[in-house]
Amino acid sequence: MSTAANNPNTALTIRNLAVYFGANKVLKDVSIDIAARAVTAIIGPSGCGKSTFLRALNRMHELNPEARMEGEIKLFGDDIYSRNVEPVVVRRRVGMVFQKSNPFPTMSISENVTVGLRLNGIRDKKILNERTEQSLRMAALWDEVKDRLHAHAISLSGGQQQRLCIARALAVQPEVLLMDEPASALDPLATSKIEELILELKKEYTIVIVTHNMQQAARVSDFTAFFYIGELVEFDVTTKIFTSPSKKQTEDYVTGRFG
Amino acid sequence: MTAPNHNWRKFKNTFMQTLTFACAILVVTPLVLVFYHLIKEGLSSINLAFFTQLPKPEGEDGGGMGNAIVGTFVLLAQAAVIGVPVGVLGGVYLSEYGGTKLNWWIRFAADILNGVPSITWGIVVYALMVVPMHGFSALAGGVVLGLMMIPLVMRTTEEVLQLVPGGYREAALALGISKWKTIVQIVLRTAMKGIVTGVLLALARVAGETAPLLFTALGNENWPHNLTQPIAAMPLQIFAYAIGPYNDQHRQAWAGALVLLLLVLFINIGVRFLTRDRFKPKT
Numbered sequence: 106m107s108t109a110a111n112n113p114n115t116a117l118t119i120r121n122l123a124v125y126f127g128a129n130k131v132l133k134d135v136s137i138d139i140a141a142r143a144v145t146a147i148i149g150p151s152g153c154g155k156s157t158f159l160r161a162l163n164r165m166h167e168l169n170p171e172a173r174m175e176g177e178i179k180l181f182g183d184d185i186y187s188r189n190v191e192p193v194v195v196r197r198r199v200g201m202v203f204q205k206s207n208p209f210p211t212m213s214i215s216e217n218v219t220v221g222l223r224l225n226g227i228r229d230k231k232i233l234n235e236r237t238e239q240s241l242r243m244a245a246l247w248d249e250v251k252d253r254l255h256a257h258a259i260s261l262s263g264g265q266q267q268r269l270c271i272a273r274a275l276a277v278q279p280e281v282l283l284m285d286e287p288a289s290a291l292d293p294l295a296t297s298k299i300e301e302l303i304l305e306l307k308k309e310y311t312i313v314i315v316t317h318n319m320q321q322a323a324r325v326s327d328f329t330a331f332f333y334i335g336e337l338v339e340f341d342v343t344t345k346i347f348t349s350p351s352k353k354q355t356e357d358y359v360t361g362r363f364g
Numbered sequence: 365m366t367a368p369n370h371n372w373r374k375f376k377n378t379f380m381q382t383l384t385f386a387c388a389i390l391v392v393t394p395l396v397l398v399f400y401h402l403i404k405e406g407l408s409s410i411n412l413a414f415f416t417q418l419p420k421p422e423g424e425d426g427g428g429m430g431n432a433i434v435g436t437f438v439l440l441a442q443a444a445v446i447g448v449p450v451g452v453l454g455g456v457y458l459s460e461y462g463g464t465k466l467n468w469w470i471r472f473a474a475d476i477l478n479g480v481p482s483i484t485w486g487i488v489v490y491a492l493m494v495v496p497m498h499g500f501s502a503l504a505g506g507v508v509l510g511l512m513m514i515p516l517v518m519r520t521t522e523e524v525l526q527l528v529p530g531g532y533r534e535a536a537l538a539l540g541i542s543k544w545k546t547i548v549q550i551v552l553r554t555a556m557k558g559i560v561t562g563v564l565l566a567l568a569r570v571a572g573e574t575a576p577l578l579f580t581a582l583g584n585e586n587w588p589h590n591l592t593q594p595i596a597a598m599p600l601q602i603f604a605y606a607i608g609p610y611n612d613q614h615r616q617a618w619a620g621a622l623v624l625l626l627l628v629l630f631i632n633i634g635v636r637f638l639t640r641d642r643f644k645p646k647t
Contacts, residue, residue, distance in 0.1 A: 193541070195540075197539075203538075207531035207535045209535070211553045220536070220549075221540060224541045224542075224545045225540065274539065
Protein backbone atom coordinates (compact mmCIF):
# COMPACT_ATOMS: atom_id res chain seq x y z
CA MET A 106 0.00 0.00 0.00
CA SER A 107 2.78 2.45 0.78
CA THR A 108 4.31 2.17 -2.66
CA ALA A 109 1.04 2.73 -4.45
CA ALA A 110 0.90 6.51 -4.06
CA ASN A 111 3.19 7.33 -6.96
CA ASN A 112 2.80 4.17 -8.94
CA PRO A 113 1.74 4.99 -12.54
CA ASN A 114 -0.31 1.82 -12.52
CA THR A 115 -2.49 3.32 -9.83
CA ALA A 116 -5.09 5.79 -11.07
CA LEU A 117 -6.79 6.66 -7.81
CA THR A 118 -5.34 6.46 -4.34
CA ILE A 119 -8.04 6.69 -1.70
CA ARG A 120 -7.04 7.00 1.94
CA ASN A 121 -9.33 6.97 4.96
CA LEU A 122 -12.27 8.29 2.99
CA ALA A 123 -15.37 9.09 5.03
CA VAL A 124 -18.49 10.80 3.66
CA TYR A 125 -21.25 12.33 5.73
CA PHE A 126 -24.67 13.54 4.68
CA GLY A 127 -25.55 15.84 7.54
CA ALA A 128 -24.98 13.84 10.71
CA ASN A 129 -25.27 10.57 8.83
CA LYS A 130 -21.97 8.83 8.14
CA VAL A 131 -22.53 6.86 4.94
CA LEU A 132 -18.92 5.87 4.22
CA LYS A 133 -16.45 4.88 6.89
CA ASP A 134 -12.68 4.88 6.58
CA VAL A 135 -12.29 3.50 3.08
CA SER A 136 -8.75 3.04 1.76
CA ILE A 137 -8.28 1.53 -1.66
CA ASP A 138 -6.06 1.80 -4.73
CA ILE A 139 -7.78 1.82 -8.11
CA ALA A 140 -5.60 0.30 -10.82
CA ALA A 141 -5.08 2.24 -14.03
CA ARG A 142 -6.34 0.75 -17.31
CA ALA A 143 -8.36 -1.86 -15.50
CA VAL A 144 -11.96 -2.32 -14.47
CA THR A 145 -12.77 -2.12 -10.78
CA ALA A 146 -16.25 -3.23 -9.76
CA ILE A 147 -17.99 -1.96 -6.63
CA ILE A 148 -20.58 -4.38 -5.31
CA GLY A 149 -22.77 -4.53 -2.25
CA PRO A 150 -26.39 -4.40 -1.16
CA SER A 151 -28.51 -1.24 -1.59
CA GLY A 152 -27.58 1.52 0.82
CA CYS A 153 -24.06 0.22 1.38
CA GLY A 154 -22.52 3.47 0.15
CA LYS A 155 -21.22 2.27 -3.20
CA SER A 156 -22.83 5.09 -5.19
CA THR A 157 -21.63 7.62 -2.64
CA PHE A 158 -18.12 6.20 -2.98
CA LEU A 159 -18.30 6.52 -6.76
CA ARG A 160 -19.59 10.08 -6.60
CA ALA A 161 -16.86 11.09 -4.15
CA LEU A 162 -14.33 10.16 -6.86
CA ASN A 163 -15.38 13.11 -9.03
CA ARG A 164 -16.87 15.27 -6.29
CA MET A 165 -20.42 14.79 -7.59
CA HIS A 166 -21.59 14.09 -4.04
CA GLU A 167 -21.01 17.79 -3.36
CA LEU A 168 -24.21 18.56 -5.27
CA ASN A 169 -25.88 17.59 -2.01
CA PRO A 170 -25.29 20.67 0.17
CA GLU A 171 -25.36 18.45 3.27
CA ALA A 172 -22.41 16.38 2.09
CA ARG A 173 -19.00 16.52 3.77
CA MET A 174 -15.93 14.35 3.30
CA GLU A 175 -12.82 13.40 5.24
CA GLY A 176 -9.70 11.65 4.05
CA GLU A 177 -7.75 11.94 0.84
CA ILE A 178 -8.24 11.04 -2.81
CA LYS A 179 -5.39 11.38 -5.27
CA LEU A 180 -5.79 11.11 -9.03
CA PHE A 181 -2.44 10.12 -10.52
CA GLY A 182 -0.82 11.87 -7.58
CA ASP A 183 -2.97 15.05 -7.61
CA ASP A 184 -5.10 15.69 -4.54
CA ILE A 185 -8.57 16.25 -6.04
CA TYR A 186 -9.85 17.79 -2.81
CA SER A 187 -7.04 20.30 -2.50
CA ARG A 188 -8.26 23.82 -1.71
CA ASN A 189 -7.25 25.28 -5.07
CA VAL A 190 -8.84 22.53 -7.17
CA GLU A 191 -12.22 23.32 -8.72
CA PRO A 192 -14.71 20.43 -8.87
CA VAL A 193 -15.32 21.37 -12.53
CA VAL A 194 -11.69 20.51 -13.34
CA VAL A 195 -11.87 17.22 -11.43
CA ARG A 196 -14.98 16.22 -13.37
CA ARG A 197 -13.24 16.83 -16.69
CA ARG A 198 -10.59 14.32 -15.65
CA VAL A 199 -13.02 11.86 -14.06
CA GLY A 200 -16.09 11.33 -16.25
CA MET A 201 -19.32 9.66 -15.25
CA VAL A 202 -22.09 7.56 -16.79
CA PHE A 203 -25.36 7.23 -14.93
CA GLN A 204 -27.86 4.47 -14.35
CA LYS A 205 -30.58 6.16 -16.36
CA SER A 206 -29.41 7.24 -19.81
CA ASN A 207 -29.80 10.98 -20.01
CA PRO A 208 -28.91 12.41 -23.43
CA PHE A 209 -29.92 16.06 -23.68
CA PRO A 210 -33.33 16.09 -25.39
CA THR A 211 -32.83 19.47 -27.05
CA MET A 212 -29.70 18.34 -28.87
CA SER A 213 -28.87 16.12 -31.82
CA ILE A 214 -26.71 13.01 -31.54
CA SER A 215 -23.54 14.86 -32.55
CA GLU A 216 -24.35 17.88 -30.37
CA ASN A 217 -24.72 15.54 -27.42
CA VAL A 218 -21.29 14.06 -28.06
CA THR A 219 -19.55 17.43 -28.34
CA VAL A 220 -21.47 19.33 -25.67
CA GLY A 221 -18.75 18.97 -23.05
CA LEU A 222 -16.17 20.34 -25.48
CA ARG A 223 -18.32 23.14 -26.86
CA LEU A 224 -19.39 24.43 -23.47
CA ASN A 225 -15.77 24.43 -22.40
CA GLY A 226 -14.86 26.72 -25.25
CA ILE A 227 -13.78 24.44 -28.12
CA ARG A 228 -15.26 25.86 -31.35
CA ASP A 229 -13.01 24.39 -34.04
CA LYS A 230 -15.33 22.42 -36.33
CA LYS A 231 -12.55 20.07 -37.38
CA ILE A 232 -11.67 19.08 -33.83
CA LEU A 233 -15.35 18.69 -32.93
CA ASN A 234 -16.06 16.47 -35.95
CA GLU A 235 -13.00 14.35 -35.30
CA ARG A 236 -13.86 13.93 -31.66
CA THR A 237 -17.49 13.06 -32.52
CA GLU A 238 -16.44 10.18 -34.75
CA GLN A 239 -13.68 9.01 -32.43
CA SER A 240 -15.96 9.02 -29.36
CA LEU A 241 -18.85 7.33 -31.12
CA ARG A 242 -16.49 4.67 -32.45
CA MET A 243 -15.11 4.04 -28.98
CA ALA A 244 -18.66 3.76 -27.68
CA ALA A 245 -19.45 1.23 -30.44
CA LEU A 246 -22.22 3.44 -31.74
CA TRP A 247 -20.66 4.99 -34.85
CA ASP A 248 -21.89 2.44 -37.37
CA GLU A 249 -25.44 2.71 -36.10
CA VAL A 250 -25.68 6.51 -36.16
CA LYS A 251 -23.15 7.79 -38.70
CA ASP A 252 -25.89 8.52 -41.23
CA ARG A 253 -28.06 10.44 -38.82
CA LEU A 254 -25.74 12.43 -36.62
CA HIS A 255 -28.16 15.35 -36.73
CA ALA A 256 -31.18 13.33 -35.65
CA HIS A 257 -32.60 13.95 -32.20
CA ALA A 258 -30.73 12.02 -29.51
CA ILE A 259 -34.00 10.83 -28.01
CA SER A 260 -34.87 9.04 -31.25
CA LEU A 261 -32.33 6.36 -30.28
CA SER A 262 -33.21 3.17 -28.41
CA GLY A 263 -32.47 2.86 -24.69
CA GLY A 264 -29.26 0.91 -25.20
CA GLN A 265 -28.09 3.30 -27.92
CA GLN A 266 -28.88 6.26 -25.67
CA GLN A 267 -26.69 4.80 -22.95
CA ARG A 268 -23.82 4.25 -25.40
CA LEU A 269 -24.34 7.85 -26.56
CA CYS A 270 -23.94 8.94 -22.95
CA ILE A 271 -20.70 6.96 -22.79
CA ALA A 272 -19.52 8.63 -26.01
CA ARG A 273 -20.43 12.01 -24.52
CA ALA A 274 -18.36 11.26 -21.43
CA LEU A 275 -15.43 10.00 -23.54
CA ALA A 276 -15.42 13.08 -25.80
CA VAL A 277 -13.92 15.28 -23.09
CA GLN A 278 -11.09 12.72 -22.83
CA PRO A 279 -11.24 11.90 -19.15
CA GLU A 280 -8.61 9.77 -17.46
CA VAL A 281 -11.10 7.79 -15.41
CA LEU A 282 -14.65 6.75 -16.26
CA LEU A 283 -17.10 6.14 -13.44
CA MET A 284 -20.16 4.05 -14.24
CA ASP A 285 -23.11 3.91 -11.88
CA GLU A 286 -25.07 0.76 -12.78
CA PRO A 287 -24.83 1.65 -16.48
CA ALA A 288 -26.76 -1.38 -17.71
CA SER A 289 -29.35 -1.90 -15.00
CA ALA A 290 -32.12 -0.29 -17.04
CA LEU A 291 -31.27 -2.18 -20.24
CA ASP A 292 -32.33 -5.49 -21.76
CA PRO A 293 -29.84 -8.41 -21.86
CA LEU A 294 -28.73 -7.75 -25.43
CA ALA A 295 -28.06 -4.05 -24.81
CA THR A 296 -26.38 -5.02 -21.55
CA SER A 297 -23.97 -7.38 -23.27
CA LYS A 298 -23.05 -4.61 -25.73
CA ILE A 299 -22.23 -2.29 -22.85
CA GLU A 300 -20.15 -5.04 -21.23
CA GLU A 301 -18.18 -5.67 -24.44
CA LEU A 302 -17.64 -1.95 -24.63
CA ILE A 303 -16.29 -1.80 -21.08
CA LEU A 304 -13.78 -4.54 -21.87
CA GLU A 305 -12.70 -2.59 -24.96
CA LEU A 306 -12.46 0.73 -23.12
CA LYS A 307 -10.22 -0.57 -20.36
CA LYS A 308 -7.34 -0.72 -22.83
CA GLU A 309 -7.19 3.07 -22.59
CA TYR A 310 -9.27 4.07 -19.60
CA THR A 311 -9.49 3.39 -15.93
CA ILE A 312 -13.02 2.27 -15.18
CA VAL A 313 -14.85 2.06 -11.89
CA ILE A 314 -18.27 0.47 -12.16
CA VAL A 315 -20.98 0.13 -9.55
CA THR A 316 -23.20 -2.85 -10.23
CA HIS A 317 -25.98 -4.81 -8.60
CA ASN A 318 -25.40 -7.64 -10.98
CA MET A 319 -22.87 -10.10 -9.56
CA GLN A 320 -22.39 -11.94 -12.86
CA GLN A 321 -21.68 -8.63 -14.53
CA ALA A 322 -19.01 -7.79 -11.96
CA ALA A 323 -17.46 -11.23 -12.50
CA ARG A 324 -17.57 -10.86 -16.29
CA VAL A 325 -16.16 -7.38 -16.76
CA SER A 326 -13.96 -6.49 -13.80
CA ASP A 327 -10.35 -7.15 -12.86
CA PHE A 328 -10.76 -6.06 -9.25
CA THR A 329 -13.81 -6.10 -7.03
CA ALA A 330 -14.58 -4.16 -3.87
CA PHE A 331 -17.37 -5.36 -1.61
CA PHE A 332 -19.04 -2.67 0.49
CA TYR A 333 -21.43 -3.30 3.35
CA ILE A 334 -23.15 -0.61 5.45
CA GLY A 335 -20.64 2.06 4.56
CA GLU A 336 -17.55 -0.06 5.05
CA LEU A 337 -15.16 -1.66 2.65
CA VAL A 338 -15.35 -5.32 3.63
CA GLU A 339 -13.03 -6.79 1.07
CA PHE A 340 -11.07 -5.66 -1.96
CA ASP A 341 -9.20 -8.07 -4.16
CA VAL A 342 -8.75 -9.54 -7.60
CA THR A 343 -12.19 -10.35 -8.99
CA THR A 344 -11.58 -14.08 -9.42
CA LYS A 345 -10.54 -14.31 -5.78
CA ILE A 346 -13.60 -12.41 -4.54
CA PHE A 347 -15.90 -14.72 -6.45
CA THR A 348 -14.12 -18.02 -5.81
CA SER A 349 -12.37 -17.83 -2.47
CA PRO A 350 -13.15 -14.63 -0.60
CA SER A 351 -11.35 -14.25 2.70
CA LYS A 352 -14.33 -12.77 4.57
CA LYS A 353 -17.49 -14.65 5.46
CA GLN A 354 -19.71 -11.62 4.66
CA THR A 355 -18.29 -11.41 1.14
CA GLU A 356 -18.88 -15.08 0.55
CA ASP A 357 -22.46 -14.85 1.80
CA TYR A 358 -23.12 -11.93 -0.51
CA VAL A 359 -21.53 -13.25 -3.69
CA THR A 360 -23.16 -16.64 -3.27
CA GLY A 361 -26.54 -14.95 -2.94
CA ARG A 362 -27.18 -15.82 0.68
CA PHE A 363 -28.20 -12.21 1.37
CA GLY A 364 -28.45 -8.81 -0.37
CA MET B 365 -86.47 -3.65 1.86
CA THR B 366 -83.48 -3.96 -0.49
CA ALA B 367 -85.18 -2.89 -3.73
CA PRO B 368 -86.37 0.64 -2.70
CA ASN B 369 -83.02 1.22 -1.01
CA HIS B 370 -81.26 0.34 -4.23
CA ASN B 371 -83.47 2.69 -6.24
CA TRP B 372 -82.84 5.48 -3.79
CA ARG B 373 -79.06 4.98 -4.23
CA LYS B 374 -79.40 4.95 -7.98
CA PHE B 375 -81.40 8.14 -7.81
CA LYS B 376 -78.77 9.84 -5.65
CA ASN B 377 -76.06 8.77 -8.02
CA THR B 378 -77.88 10.05 -11.09
CA PHE B 379 -78.82 13.25 -9.30
CA MET B 380 -75.23 14.03 -8.30
CA GLN B 381 -73.96 13.18 -11.74
CA THR B 382 -76.46 15.54 -13.34
CA LEU B 383 -75.68 18.27 -10.82
CA THR B 384 -71.93 18.14 -11.45
CA PHE B 385 -72.53 18.08 -15.21
CA ALA B 386 -74.79 21.14 -14.94
CA CYS B 387 -72.10 22.98 -13.00
CA ALA B 388 -69.49 22.04 -15.57
CA ILE B 389 -71.71 23.47 -18.31
CA LEU B 390 -72.31 26.58 -16.18
CA VAL B 391 -68.56 27.17 -16.11
CA VAL B 392 -68.29 27.47 -19.89
CA THR B 393 -71.57 29.38 -20.35
CA PRO B 394 -70.02 32.81 -19.64
CA LEU B 395 -67.51 32.27 -22.44
CA VAL B 396 -70.34 31.57 -24.85
CA LEU B 397 -72.29 34.59 -23.58
CA VAL B 398 -69.28 36.87 -23.85
CA PHE B 399 -68.54 35.75 -27.38
CA TYR B 400 -72.17 35.99 -28.42
CA HIS B 401 -72.53 39.55 -27.14
CA LEU B 402 -69.22 40.78 -28.47
CA ILE B 403 -69.89 39.35 -31.93
CA LYS B 404 -73.48 40.59 -32.01
CA GLU B 405 -72.62 44.13 -30.92
CA GLY B 406 -69.09 44.53 -32.22
CA LEU B 407 -68.63 42.53 -35.39
CA SER B 408 -70.41 45.07 -37.60
CA SER B 409 -67.91 47.77 -36.59
CA ILE B 410 -64.86 45.72 -37.39
CA ASN B 411 -63.50 46.81 -40.73
CA LEU B 412 -60.20 47.99 -42.17
CA ALA B 413 -60.74 51.50 -40.80
CA PHE B 414 -61.11 50.11 -37.30
CA PHE B 415 -57.55 48.78 -37.43
CA THR B 416 -55.91 51.57 -39.44
CA GLN B 417 -57.57 54.87 -38.52
CA LEU B 418 -57.53 57.23 -35.58
CA PRO B 419 -60.70 57.88 -33.59
CA LYS B 420 -62.99 60.50 -35.14
CA PRO B 421 -63.84 63.62 -33.09
CA GLU B 422 -66.66 63.19 -30.58
CA GLY B 423 -70.04 62.70 -32.21
CA GLU B 424 -68.73 61.88 -35.67
CA ASP B 425 -69.29 58.32 -36.90
CA GLY B 426 -66.53 56.12 -38.34
CA GLY B 427 -62.83 56.13 -37.63
CA GLY B 428 -61.09 53.40 -35.72
CA MET B 429 -58.75 52.61 -32.87
CA GLY B 430 -55.56 51.84 -34.77
CA ASN B 431 -53.60 53.99 -32.32
CA ALA B 432 -54.95 52.01 -29.37
CA ILE B 433 -54.05 48.70 -31.01
CA VAL B 434 -50.51 49.90 -31.70
CA GLY B 435 -50.38 51.40 -28.20
CA THR B 436 -51.32 48.09 -26.59
CA PHE B 437 -48.50 46.35 -28.45
CA VAL B 438 -46.04 49.11 -27.47
CA LEU B 439 -47.08 48.72 -23.82
CA LEU B 440 -46.82 44.93 -23.97
CA ALA B 441 -43.37 45.16 -25.56
CA GLN B 442 -42.17 47.42 -22.74
CA ALA B 443 -43.76 45.15 -20.17
CA ALA B 444 -41.96 42.16 -21.68
CA VAL B 445 -38.62 43.98 -21.64
CA ILE B 446 -39.02 44.53 -17.90
CA GLY B 447 -40.97 41.47 -16.85
CA VAL B 448 -39.32 38.67 -18.83
CA PRO B 449 -35.64 39.02 -17.82
CA VAL B 450 -36.36 39.79 -14.20
CA GLY B 451 -39.04 37.12 -13.94
CA VAL B 452 -37.03 34.41 -15.70
CA LEU B 453 -33.81 35.09 -13.79
CA GLY B 454 -35.76 35.24 -10.52
CA GLY B 455 -37.29 31.88 -11.38
CA VAL B 456 -33.83 30.50 -12.15
CA TYR B 457 -32.65 31.63 -8.72
CA LEU B 458 -35.59 29.97 -6.98
CA SER B 459 -35.20 26.71 -8.88
CA GLU B 460 -31.42 26.38 -9.20
CA TYR B 461 -29.72 28.33 -6.45
CA GLY B 462 -31.81 29.52 -3.55
CA GLY B 463 -31.89 27.99 -0.09
CA THR B 464 -35.09 26.56 1.29
CA LYS B 465 -35.84 29.30 3.79
CA LEU B 466 -35.15 32.32 1.61
CA ASN B 467 -37.06 30.66 -1.26
CA TRP B 468 -40.07 30.24 0.96
CA TRP B 469 -40.17 33.97 1.63
CA ILE B 470 -39.59 34.92 -2.01
CA ARG B 471 -42.37 32.58 -3.16
CA PHE B 472 -44.65 33.91 -0.46
CA ALA B 473 -43.97 37.51 -1.57
CA ALA B 474 -44.51 36.60 -5.24
CA ASP B 475 -47.83 34.97 -4.44
CA ILE B 476 -48.95 38.06 -2.52
CA LEU B 477 -47.87 40.25 -5.44
CA ASN B 478 -49.91 38.06 -7.80
CA GLY B 479 -52.94 38.87 -5.68
CA VAL B 480 -52.36 42.63 -5.43
CA PRO B 481 -55.35 44.38 -7.08
CA SER B 482 -54.30 45.95 -10.35
CA ILE B 483 -55.56 49.38 -9.31
CA THR B 484 -53.10 49.28 -6.44
CA TRP B 485 -50.27 48.70 -8.88
CA GLY B 486 -51.59 51.72 -10.80
CA ILE B 487 -51.56 54.05 -7.79
CA VAL B 488 -48.07 52.97 -6.75
CA VAL B 489 -46.56 53.56 -10.18
CA TYR B 490 -48.50 56.82 -10.39
CA ALA B 491 -46.82 57.97 -7.18
CA LEU B 492 -43.37 56.62 -8.12
CA MET B 493 -43.21 57.66 -11.79
CA VAL B 494 -46.05 59.86 -13.00
CA VAL B 495 -45.82 62.44 -10.19
CA PRO B 496 -42.01 62.80 -10.21
CA MET B 497 -41.94 62.94 -14.04
CA HIS B 498 -44.73 65.51 -14.09
CA GLY B 499 -46.94 63.66 -16.50
CA PHE B 500 -48.61 60.48 -17.66
CA SER B 501 -46.49 58.44 -20.02
CA ALA B 502 -46.28 55.28 -22.09
CA LEU B 503 -43.18 54.47 -20.08
CA ALA B 504 -45.13 54.43 -16.81
CA GLY B 505 -47.76 52.22 -18.48
CA GLY B 506 -45.08 49.76 -19.61
CA VAL B 507 -43.50 49.74 -16.17
CA VAL B 508 -46.74 48.98 -14.35
CA LEU B 509 -47.60 46.10 -16.69
CA GLY B 510 -44.01 44.84 -16.49
CA LEU B 511 -44.09 44.87 -12.70
CA MET B 512 -47.32 42.89 -12.76
CA MET B 513 -45.70 40.33 -15.06
CA ILE B 514 -42.64 39.70 -12.87
CA PRO B 515 -44.21 37.48 -10.18
CA LEU B 516 -46.28 35.61 -12.78
CA VAL B 517 -43.27 34.87 -14.97
CA MET B 518 -41.07 34.06 -11.99
CA ARG B 519 -43.43 31.45 -10.56
CA THR B 520 -44.13 29.72 -13.87
CA THR B 521 -40.42 29.71 -14.73
CA GLU B 522 -39.60 28.12 -11.41
CA GLU B 523 -42.28 25.49 -11.92
CA VAL B 524 -41.14 24.47 -15.41
CA LEU B 525 -37.48 24.40 -14.35
CA GLN B 526 -38.45 22.02 -11.56
CA LEU B 527 -39.93 19.73 -14.23
CA VAL B 528 -36.52 19.36 -15.90
CA PRO B 529 -35.18 16.01 -14.65
CA GLY B 530 -32.20 16.30 -12.30
CA GLY B 531 -30.35 13.74 -14.43
CA TYR B 532 -29.70 16.38 -17.11
CA ARG B 533 -28.09 18.72 -14.59
CA GLU B 534 -25.95 15.88 -13.20
CA ALA B 535 -24.92 14.74 -16.67
CA ALA B 536 -23.79 18.24 -17.59
CA LEU B 537 -21.94 18.86 -14.33
CA ALA B 538 -20.23 15.46 -14.63
CA LEU B 539 -18.85 16.59 -18.00
CA GLY B 540 -17.05 19.40 -16.22
CA ILE B 541 -19.49 22.03 -17.44
CA SER B 542 -19.84 24.92 -15.00
CA LYS B 543 -23.10 25.39 -13.14
CA TRP B 544 -24.03 28.61 -14.91
CA LYS B 545 -23.45 27.10 -18.37
CA THR B 546 -25.40 24.04 -17.32
CA ILE B 547 -28.33 26.24 -16.35
CA VAL B 548 -28.27 28.34 -19.53
CA GLN B 549 -27.41 25.68 -22.11
CA ILE B 550 -29.04 22.60 -20.64
CA VAL B 551 -31.75 23.46 -18.11
CA LEU B 552 -33.18 26.61 -19.73
CA ARG B 553 -32.98 25.09 -23.20
CA THR B 554 -34.86 22.02 -22.06
CA ALA B 555 -37.53 24.14 -20.38
CA MET B 556 -37.75 26.78 -23.12
CA LYS B 557 -41.25 25.90 -24.30
CA GLY B 558 -42.60 26.06 -20.78
CA ILE B 559 -40.96 29.41 -20.14
CA VAL B 560 -42.30 30.89 -23.39
CA THR B 561 -45.72 29.57 -22.39
CA GLY B 562 -45.49 31.30 -19.02
CA VAL B 563 -44.43 34.56 -20.65
CA LEU B 564 -47.29 34.43 -23.18
CA LEU B 565 -49.85 33.73 -20.48
CA ALA B 566 -48.51 36.61 -18.41
CA LEU B 567 -48.74 38.90 -21.47
CA ALA B 568 -52.30 37.74 -22.09
CA ARG B 569 -53.10 38.45 -18.48
CA VAL B 570 -51.82 42.06 -18.51
CA ALA B 571 -53.01 42.85 -22.06
CA GLY B 572 -56.50 43.56 -20.81
CA GLU B 573 -55.54 45.53 -17.70
CA THR B 574 -57.35 48.85 -17.57
CA ALA B 575 -57.16 50.24 -14.04
CA PRO B 576 -53.36 50.52 -13.79
CA LEU B 577 -53.24 52.20 -17.21
CA LEU B 578 -55.74 54.87 -16.13
CA PHE B 579 -53.09 56.06 -13.66
CA THR B 580 -50.11 55.77 -15.98
CA ALA B 581 -50.61 55.58 -19.77
CA LEU B 582 -53.82 57.65 -19.54
CA GLY B 583 -54.80 57.31 -23.21
CA ASN B 584 -54.20 59.41 -26.29
CA GLU B 585 -56.17 60.47 -29.38
CA ASN B 586 -53.11 60.25 -31.62
CA TRP B 587 -50.64 57.68 -32.87
CA PRO B 588 -47.93 56.74 -30.35
CA HIS B 589 -44.74 58.66 -31.09
CA ASN B 590 -42.94 59.27 -27.80
CA LEU B 591 -42.67 57.03 -24.77
CA THR B 592 -42.64 60.01 -22.40
CA GLN B 593 -46.11 61.07 -23.63
CA PRO B 594 -49.45 59.47 -22.74
CA ILE B 595 -50.29 56.57 -25.04
CA ALA B 596 -53.54 55.01 -26.24
CA ALA B 597 -54.34 51.42 -25.29
CA MET B 598 -57.26 49.18 -26.20
CA PRO B 599 -58.65 48.72 -22.69
CA LEU B 600 -58.52 52.50 -22.12
CA GLN B 601 -60.21 53.23 -25.44
CA ILE B 602 -62.91 50.65 -24.73
CA PHE B 603 -63.49 52.21 -21.33
CA ALA B 604 -63.66 55.74 -22.75
CA TYR B 605 -66.08 54.73 -25.52
CA ALA B 606 -68.27 52.57 -23.35
CA ILE B 607 -69.04 55.46 -20.99
CA GLY B 608 -69.35 57.91 -23.87
CA PRO B 609 -72.75 59.27 -25.03
CA TYR B 610 -72.78 58.20 -28.69
CA ASN B 611 -74.04 54.96 -30.23
CA ASP B 612 -71.12 54.69 -32.63
CA GLN B 613 -68.73 54.91 -29.69
CA HIS B 614 -70.58 52.06 -28.01
CA ARG B 615 -70.35 49.94 -31.14
CA GLN B 616 -66.63 50.61 -31.39
CA ALA B 617 -66.21 49.73 -27.71
CA TRP B 618 -67.82 46.35 -28.40
CA ALA B 619 -65.59 45.87 -31.42
CA GLY B 620 -62.53 46.78 -29.35
CA ALA B 621 -63.53 44.31 -26.66
CA LEU B 622 -63.94 41.63 -29.34
CA VAL B 623 -60.50 42.33 -30.81
CA LEU B 624 -58.92 42.29 -27.34
CA LEU B 625 -60.58 38.97 -26.55
CA LEU B 626 -59.41 37.53 -29.86
CA LEU B 627 -55.86 38.68 -29.06
CA VAL B 628 -55.96 36.84 -25.74
CA LEU B 629 -57.59 33.85 -27.44
CA PHE B 630 -54.85 33.68 -30.07
CA ILE B 631 -52.19 33.85 -27.37
CA ASN B 632 -53.88 30.94 -25.62
CA ILE B 633 -54.09 28.95 -28.85
CA GLY B 634 -50.39 29.67 -29.38
CA VAL B 635 -49.71 28.32 -25.91
CA ARG B 636 -51.69 25.15 -26.63
CA PHE B 637 -49.69 24.71 -29.80
CA LEU B 638 -46.39 25.13 -27.96
CA THR B 639 -47.30 22.78 -25.15
CA ARG B 640 -48.90 20.06 -27.21
CA ASP B 641 -46.02 17.60 -26.71
CA ARG B 642 -44.60 18.93 -23.48
CA PHE B 643 -45.45 15.85 -21.48
CA LYS B 644 -44.32 13.32 -24.01
CA PRO B 645 -41.93 10.99 -22.20
CA LYS B 646 -38.35 12.02 -22.80
CA THR B 647 -36.68 8.65 -22.64
